[in-house]
Amino acid sequence: MTEQGSLRLRHVGKQYQVKGRIFDVLHDVTLDAEPGSFISLVGSSGCGKSTLLRLIVGLDPTYDGRILLDGEPIRGTSLRRGIVFQDHRLLPWLTLSENIGLSLANVDWPQQRKRDAVREHIELVGLTGFEQAYPYQLSGGMAQRAAIARGLVSEPEILLLDEPLGALDALTRIRLQDELLRIWQARRVTMILVTHDVEEAIYLGDRVLVMQPHPGRITREIVLALPRPRDRASQRFNEIRQQILRDMGAFGALAA
Amino acid sequence: MDGMTTLTVAAPPVDVQQLLTEKPRVPISVGVLLPLAILGLWELASHLRWVKPVFLPTPEKTVLAFFTMLTKQDFLLDFLASIEIVLQGFIYGAGLGILLGGAAGLSRTTQRILGPTLDSIRQIPAIAWLPLIVLWLGIGPLAKVVIITKVVFFPVFLNTLQGIRGVPKDYIDLAQVLTLRRWQFIRRIIIPAATPSILVGVRYGAGMAWAMVVVAEGLSGMQGIGYLVFRAQALLLTDQLLVCMVVIGLVGFIIDRGVLLPERYLLRWKQGFEGT
Numbered sequence: 001m002t003e004q005g006s007l008r009l010r011h012v013g014k015q016y017q018v019k020g021r022i023f024d025v026l027h028d029v030t031l032d033a034e035p036g037s038f039i040s041l042v043g044s045s046g047c048g049k050s051t052l053l054r055l056i057v058g059l060d061p062t063y064d065g066r067i068l069l070d071g072e073p074i075r076g077t078s079l080r081r082g083i084v085f086q087d088h089r090l091l092p093w094l095t096l097s098e099n100i101g102l103s104l105a106n107v108d109w110p111q112q113r114k115r116d117a118v119r120e121h122i123e124l125v126g127l128t129g130f131e132q133a134y135p136y137q138l139s140g141g142m143a144q145r146a147a148i149a150r151g152l153v154s155e156p157e158i159l160l161l162d163e164p165l166g167a168l169d170a171l172t173r174i175r176l177q178d179e180l181l182r183i184w185q186a187r188r189v190t191m192i193l194v195t196h197d198v199e200e201a202i203y204l205g206d207r208v209l210v211m212q213p214h215p216g217r218i219t220r221e222i223v224l225a226l227p228r229p230r231d232r233a234s235q236r237f238n239e240i241r242q243q244i245l246r247d248m249g250a251f252g253a254l255a256a
Numbered sequence: 257m258d259g260m261t262t263l264t265v266a267a268p269p270v271d272v273q274q275l276l277t278e279k280p281r282v283p284i285s286v287g288v289l290l291p292l293a294i295l296g297l298w299e300l301a302s303h304l305r306w307v308k309p310v311f312l313p314t315p316e317k318t319v320l321a322f323f324t325m326l327t328k329q330d331f332l333l334d335f336l337a338s339i340e341i342v343l344q345g346f347i348y349g350a351g352l353g354i355l356l357g358g359a360a361g362l363s364r365t366t367q368r369i370l371g372p373t374l375d376s377i378r379q380i381p382a383i384a385w386l387p388l389i390v391l392w393l394g395i396g397p398l399a400k401v402v403i404i405t406k407v408v409f410f411p412v413f414l415n416t417l418q419g420i421r422g423v424p425k426d427y428i429d430l431a432q433v434l435t436l437r438r439w440q441f442i443r444r445i446i447i448p449a450a451t452p453s454i455l456v457g458v459r460y461g462a463g464m465a466w467a468m469v470v471v472a473e474g475l476s477g478m479q480g481i482g483y484l485v486f487r488a489q490a491l492l493l494t495d496q497l498l499v500c501m502v503v504i505g506l507v508g509f510i511i512d513r514g515v516l517l518p519e520r521y522l523l524r525w526k527q528g529f530e531g532t
Contacts, residue, residue, distance in 0.1 A: 059429055077432045089430050093448040093525040102444060106435050136527045 003035040004070050005157035005190035007056070012065035014051055014216075024215030025051050029065070031209060031218065033158070036188040040205030041218075042195055044248055048216025049194040053160045056192070057083045069157065079107060082156035086163040088143035090135040096146050097122065097131040103154045121149040124183060141172040148183065158190040165200065177203055181228065198244050202237060203230050210247045220247045313495040318502075321495035331484070335503070338469050338480040341397050345404020346465045350458055353409045357416025357457075361450070362442070367417070374413065382407045382468055386475060395477045400469060407468045408461035412454065419453025420446055451522055459515045466508045 014026040026048045033039050041049045054060045056067055058077035067074045069081065082103075090099045097118050104114045122128055125145035135143055144164055151159050161180075165173045177200060184191050184204075195201050201208045202224060210220040222240060230237060295315060301307050302314040313321070325331035356374075360367040382403050393399040423446055431441045473482025481500055488497035 057433060059432055077435055079435055083433055085426070085430075087426070089426055091427070091430075091445065091448070093451075094444075102436075103434055105440055105444075106437065134525045136525070 005033075005035040006070055007031075007033040007158055007190060007192070008066075008068040008071075009056075010066040010068070012052070012055065012063055012067060014048070014055060014060075014063045026055075026063070027215035027217045029216075029218055033190050033192060035157075035190055038184055038191045038193070038204055038206045040193045040195060040201035040208045041211055042198055042201040042208055042244060042248070043211030043216075044196060044213065046216075047211040047213040049211050050162055051216065052211075053083065053162045053192070053194055056158075057081050057160055079103070079154040080157050081160065082151035082154065082158070083160040083162060084144075084147045084151045084164040086166045088135070088140075088147040090138075090143055090146055090150070092135050095132050095134055096127060096138070099135070099146060100150045100153050103150050107154050117153050117155075121153045122146075124152070124186070125149045125179070139172075140168050141176060144168060144176060145179065148180070152183070152187065152189065156189065158192065161191060161193040161195075163195055164193075166195070166197070173200075178229070180204060198241050198248070199232060202240050202244070203232060208240075208244060210244055212248065220244075310492060311494055313498065318495045318498045321493075322499045325496060325499060331499075334480050334484055337397065338473060338482065339507075341400045341473075341480070342404060342465050342469045345401045345469070346408050346462060348401070349405040349408025349465070350412050350461060352405065353412025353457065353461070354416050354454060356409075357413040357454075358420065360413075361417045361420025362446070374410075377406075378410050383471065383475070386472060390476045397477075397479075399476065400472045400480075403472050404465045404468055407464045411460045411464065412457040415453045415457025415460075416450060419450030422453065423449040448525075452526065455515075455519045455522065459512065459519070462511050462515050463508065466504070466511055470504055 009029055009031045012026060012029040013024070016023045016025055029052060031039070041052065043049050051060075055063050056074070058074055058081060061076065074081070090096075091102070094102065100121060101114060101118045104117065107114070109117070119131075122131060125148055127142060127145055127149070130138065130142065135146075138146065144167075148164065151161075165176050165180075168176065180191075181204060193201070193204055205224060207224060208222045209218045210222070211217065212219045222244065224240070226236060298312075298315055302309065302312050306312075322331075356366075356370060360370050385406060386399070386403055389399045389402050393402065427445050427449060428441075431445050436444065469480065470482035470485060473480035474486040477483055481504060485497060485500045485504075488494070488500060
């Protein structure tokens with residue numbers, strides 16, 4: 001089986017025009033994601049990291065450069081590219097299994113396989129027993145797990161995570177980071193995580209790409225050879241964190 | 257006692273679950289207190305002759321009038337005639353409203369075509385339409401059905417349109433990500449998202465329909481509960497007038513509650529503020 005899920009971005013740029021003025025949201029972004037890798041994109045707000053995910057998932061077709069999945073240019077949205085948004089974005093009128101099943105509306109599988117897939121993914125994210133629950137009955141963490149299941153159920157080659165844990169409390173967040181890691185290792189799907197949480201980026205990623213705004217661009221790549229599970233308290237971990245925060249300009253105010 | 261003593265004051269245990277679930281237990285039956293008080297006042301006012309009996313008969317006499325109307329007159333027929341008009345007008349109005357509101361909500365072109373015409377028609381009150389429609393269709397039930405249709409149509413149309421246009425952009429992104437086709441998008445996202453708003457229009461329209469049938473029957477025609485109201489006034493049958501008013505009020509109440517039942521089922525996924 002040839003491994004699928006390799007993503008290549010070549011000189012991707014994105015501009016917005018506001019009242020005749022042109023803003024560079026993304027400038028010359030080039031990156032390669034190998035099949036089954038986990039890439040963290042970290043940056044302060046306004047650096048264009050979410051815009052980049054919108055381009056990759058196919059919600060915005062107007063950009064410069066090229067985006068290739070398995071060597072082919074992407075066109076529109078596709079079930080080969082899943083996404084988990086920061087807000088879980090479950091549909092409130094559908095139960096948990098209906099929400100997850102909606103991902104399979106246009107997948108050409110027999111009904112039985114769809115049902116099995118939904119059940120397996122509910123199990124994968126640890127929500128067995130809540131199949132018939134409506135989103136308002138779920139906690140924030142549970143809803144986000146459900147959103148992850150929805151992103152994965154159609155077996156995409158790549159899963160884009162747009163600050164999926166950003167709205168959760170600290171403890172739930174740490175738990176879900178481990179969950180995410182476990183799911184990624186179980187499924188070996190390429191994952192691209194956008195976050196503003198440096199610790200999260202280091203804890204999860206094979207590589208961390210640091211983005212900076214005006215214009216949004218990748219300013220540093222850090223390959224993380226640390227074994228998993230990573231110790232957030234270790235010296236190496238903290239050195240990397242300091243380095244990334246420096247790159248993001250976090251200490252600029254202090255230095256000045 | 258020597259040295260320092262430490263005093264630990266334990267906070268009384270708080271049952272969080274109880275705090276969350278407990279609601280002030282006022283029985284639903286308190287709603288009848290006010291009507292009972294009004295009835296009492298009515299008894300007093302009529303028996304003590306605060307108001308002349310011809311203008312305010314006693315409740316007992318009014319109840320008697322109700323039975324007379326039922327047994328010796330055609331009250332039931334009049335009542336059913338009104339109900340039938342309302343039902344027909346409501347179904348046509350709500351149906352058309354959802355259909356055209358849906359079309360206008362989904363397509364800007366349709367909205368631009370329909371918008372100016374409908375917005376103008378809307379400004380002419382149903383009462384002002386009635387004389388012309390009676391000229392065309394006569395004083396029979398059909399003219400009233402048309403008026404009720406108009407009265408129900410607009411709130412349903414406008415709320416359907418607004419409900420569809422109010423679907424969050426985020427859901428549209430989601431539909432695209434899930435590669436939903438247009439019909440799937442309408443069925444799984446647009447319709448459920450717009451349903452709360454549509455139901456507001458339907459409920460409002462239902463209330464308007466019942467009120468309007470009374471007015472329309474009073475202004476034209478020889479049948480229906482609205483006709484009875486105006487006839488009773490002309491003949492100074494105040495007891496019959498009161499019977500009609502109470503029946504109109506009760507039916508309106510039942511209609512309003514009746515519309516709430518399907519609403520509760522359709523919106524079972526929704527949990528809003530239920531009051532304290």
